[in-house]
Amino acid sequence: MVDAAALDWIVRLGDPAFEDWDGFTAWLEADPRHAERYHALEADAADLATLVPAPAQGMPAIAPRASSRRGLWISGAFAASVAAIAGYGVLQNRADPYGIETAPGETRTVALADGTSIALNGGSRVILDHRDSRIATLERGEAYFMVRHDADRPFRVKAGEDELLDVGTAFDVARDGAGIRVGVAEGAVLFNPSGEKVRLEAGQGLLSNGRSIRLAEVSPESVGGWRQGTLDYDGAPLEQVSADLSRALGHRIAVAPAIATRSFRGTISLDVVRDDPARLGPLLNVRIRRNGDGWEITPLP
Template sequence: MEQEEALDWTIRTRDPDFRDWDAFTRWLEAAPGHAAAYDALMLADADLPALVPAEPLFAGTPANDRGAPASRWRWRWIGGGAIAAALVAALSIGMTNRADIYTVDTRPGEVRVIALDDGTRIEINGGSRLRLDHNDPRFAALDSGEASFTVTHDASDPFRVTVGDTVFEDAGTIFNIVRAGDATRIGVAEGEVIYNPDSDAISLPAGRALREDGRGLTIVSVAPESVASWRQGRLAYDNAPLADVTGDIARSLGIRIVGAPPLRFTGTILLDRDPQRFFARAAPLLGVTARHTRDGWILKERDGPQS
């Protein structure tokens, strides 16, 4: 039954018209095995287009009769026995050969909370991808986006987060990590984090932040309460590049922002799910004008002195 449900959700969420993300999230969180079964099928993602036809299985169905997404794909599951069998076989093979790593993805503007077996809590911001291990609650890998970690400390088995080639190790810690392109940012709100403990072993106590990019490392002081402030609906910065700020805004609000003037920003911005209302307040603070187009929000540096 669990495999059938996982297959049903796999097919449905691959539909470009799928909209029932709330129901899908409830299903994932209803039982521990749901996410594992779904992730295993998604690992066979490259094989699915060949197995699931783009056109309806029954030629008698009108071409313009799309129906409700849930009922349409359920009908495919019942009627497409050969497809279902092939996908279940793919699931069985994947479950046998795959590692115990699973992936959590969030859509732009979506937030997910993961509670690990060791008591650690991870809050994942929008537009992010995080990998975890079913058999190792002391491991995480942030591939892109942003996540906040409230770690249950164990000196004999430290929690480690891998970001690209970098490793961050906790020492009784609350911290926030952003991965955008080739740049990584971490801020520590409580306790301590060790940057690359097996090589550099740089200590980052509470109130410190590190940025790593193609130009090297930068370590600065930050207000601990500003770390992961997105969880409280605000973004706080101290002399931050505007490119970092706009990336954080886009991730949190689920919008596209085109370009960022070469400016820096110090201050706090309150988030608002209404982009028009948000930019009406935030654009003057950032020293930019904001215009919405079909390609996204275009930001340009304001002319003249700022009040």
């Protein structure tokens, strides 16, 4: 591994008796990543070296020896490398986040190292960690989590100020400006384990807007239904329906304020309306028409 070799060179270069300059130069020139990782770890080592306590009073000092010209080039590296080796485990435990996102109308499934998989709906972004496959942050949009349960290391999902803890679970989380929605298909999740501690079993859902929490019954089969091309609702406001349609279809679909809170019960087949959202009009009992580069849901005349 490049990091292991770089650390080995840091230690060796810190030895006053070091002579293998040709070998070190050859290693640096063999791959551009070698120099990059060497200097990055040397900088980390220098930072960690500041944490090493000074010699206790009364301890014998080590007499300095004359340094060679090349030795001056890495002056102080040996002390830093000692700290680097002692603290390298800390460095390895640092978060290493990366983002996965989808465009509106696009879906994607990500397999994690622990066996968990995450399906992303359109217009969504999730932050993961290369060094910890048991945590995810939903920045926006919607994701369906199929979690491999580990009682010793439960999977955590963060969405804004809220957090979900898996209890052997398949569940869906949607996050938008109105808050978050959760639906559980299998197992159970714990909502805000450090706060409200609301346990949701399969067939239960939750809506949170940051001020209040509302529980609801859901059909386990309908949770994450967008993955199979359907959206199921039981009294959802049209503003939620329009947001879901925008994600899934890749079209901007707005709803007139006058009917934004009107509730809808029914099932929408995404394939039927993908190319022409206006076909939804009769089902929603509204008028849907073009508005610029998107669509608008308005009351019937």
